[in-house]
Amino acid sequence: MRQRASTLLIALAAVSALGLTGCSPASVTPSASSTPVSGGTLTYASGDAEPSCLDPHVGGNYPQALIATQYLESLVSRNDKGAIIPWLATSWKESADGLTWDFTLRDGVTFTDGTPFDAAAVQANIAHVQDPATGSSTGYLALQKITSTEAVSPQVVRLHLSAPDSALLESLSQVWVAMESPTALKRTQDENCASPVGTGPFMVTKWVKQDSVTLVRNDDYTQGPADSAHTGPAYLDSIVWKFIPDSASRYAALQSGQVDVIDNAQPDTIVQAEKSDQIAHLDAPRPGASNRIELNSGKAPFNDPLVREAFIRSANIDAAVKSLFFDTTKRSTSALSSAEALAVSRPDLFGYDPDQANQLLDAAGWTKRDADGFRVKDGKRLTVVFPVSTNQSIPAEQSLFEQLQATAKQTGFDVQLTPMDLSSWYGALAANDYNAVSAPYTKVGPDVLRILYHSDGITPAPSGYFANLAQVDDPKLDALLTQAAKTSDPDARADLYTKAQNRLLEGFYLLPLYDQQNHYLYRTTVKGLRALPTVSTPTFYDAWLAA
């Protein structure tokens, strides 16, 4: 009896799961008024992993950047043309030799705990990011060239560099090196992770783990980055920042009006939303690297360039992108995001060509096939271990990997996809237990190439994460990237990055897929929402809710 009852119960649960469909609420007439109104609580639902620390100095991933953009501010920002604009710093000056930078800070800014924002605060923040105890990876790598800091006056801070850094301003615009209260930073890391204190338009007041973070307006706020639509405090009273990892539930919550904005929207829901007059779409591809599959050249079988090229030639990415993404994105053949002006695209290198793939594998000595049709050499199967982070790859991307697995099988690759949660995935990478991996990396500007493909990136950052997952170890490429990072002349810099990208792409270390997808869907009652042109995180400073 017990058994039968539970069988039926589970069967019932399966049936009710099937019955779950999105229901559209009654139609709402969009407000004709375009004058912002203050007040109201906006609910945001994130599909990214819930951060384990709300201070983006620690570690430094995109989920942290999404939320920290609401309460932390950087020295500089970037406008939609890609130019660096003032934020907490009003002006800056590079010395002739490129080794010292002076930043003049905005007057009268205080952190939300009352601590004044001054040169000493900037010093404390850079020291915090560079302190190995903080365990920073993204911020740490971005500020690697800063050797020391100096308070010239309370309003002027001087940075000393080990080498000229053409990417310094771009690096400083990122939320992973945003300014936090030095008083708050003195607390234990656990305390600071739970309630970081910044100068931003909102402040963290409550964090219910596995559920939501509550952000309340900072009433003393005076102005945002130079391209903001208004000055003074934000319009919204508060933001409830929820975590809804399941994409179907997230979209259903948006449809029903339980939440106002969602991120990580699925391609099929974007197409659906675009037909709706209640939901709008904000597409903000992330800067930095494209979404790509890194081939681990540090170990077999991808230590052989022929096998790497064969793998790339046996992947039918174009067909997969077309079937899974419904024209919400385009195929990329570049290591960099299309948001980067210096991106080099090489469609000639990444086309689907199974015949050529077969020839390459034959040439590489993988001539025999086993009973399952996979190629073997010296008794070993041609296996590609591919850990997939289910937190970072949306279902459509996971399906794309399955299609890749199916097409690569025809040429004899045994692609072993293993879906994992974020911490197991980091663990697999740290243990070098992968042959292929898709790892998003966001950084403002082409300097991301140095972080991802310079041989220095094989050495782990203090957090234990190493960014050069393709394990590219090419002295000529290193030289080009190092030189480019030192060069501030725009033409010479562009030339160096072009050469570096061509060398990288021709080495078949990576398989570009598309831009890092960053689609927000929001109810049309939300006005004034935009993505910050630094790392494309949404900012709610100018946002307001229409009645």
Place this chain on the structure above:
Amino acid sequence: MSELEVQATLSRGERSRSRGRRVTPFEVLAVVVALFLLVAGLLPGLLAPGDPLGIDPAAAFQPPSPAHWFGTDESGRDIWTRVVHGAGTSLVIGFAATAIGLGVGLVLGTIAGMLGPAVDFSVNRLLEVLFAFPGLLLALLFILIFGPGVWTATVAVGLSASPGYARIIRGQLLAVRRSSFVEAATVLGRTRRQLLLRHILPNTLAPLFVLGTLGVGQAIVWASALSYLGLGAQPPAAEWGAMLSAGRTYLTTAWWMSFFPGLVIVLTAVAATVLGRAIERRARYA
């Protein structure tokens, strides 16, 4: 059992004999479903000649049609083909898990029932501890330790069902042990081994057939539940729970991706339950 009780039992059996033997339409349907699953499991190519993993991106997200009876999924794989080929996985999981559950349950139950009060006491306390956790939770714990996959899920489901079997087997064993024919055999000087193998176990195992039939259905549902959670069969394997999970993402745009795998899970569970009850009724009144 007194004579009066025996007579009462007999007359009750007499009255419901005709009802017990009549085949209901539900039972016919259940047999049809079971036969279909058996054919699908043993000879999937007969019902669906295609490749369950073969992709065709150009034919993705097609609704049910004469060409694709159950529609296609996000990679253009035919869902009918995948459902049919998934039957084998589900049946193997269902039977293997039930076998594991019954096997472990039989060993524990026999130990408890045969080796005296001290052992009985210890085994019972162990079973009580295991009963304190819902079965699926035990399975989740097992998977957490040994990692996701079809075989860990099968073993996990089997193990988490075993305390239930063990307790039923123990009870049955104790009842049989006290019956007069066993007493007679004891008096005749049979050894404990002879008693167990020749008299007790054969009479204990009959009800297990019913339990097993019910258990296969439950095991299939549990294994699907684990795959749905991403802990059993891994994508792109043609497994019902995994397919249901993959389809969930596209529930609002491509309902057929989750509807048909869900339907067969429900049909399988219901068919196993109906069949198990039918066998139980016949076994009791035969």
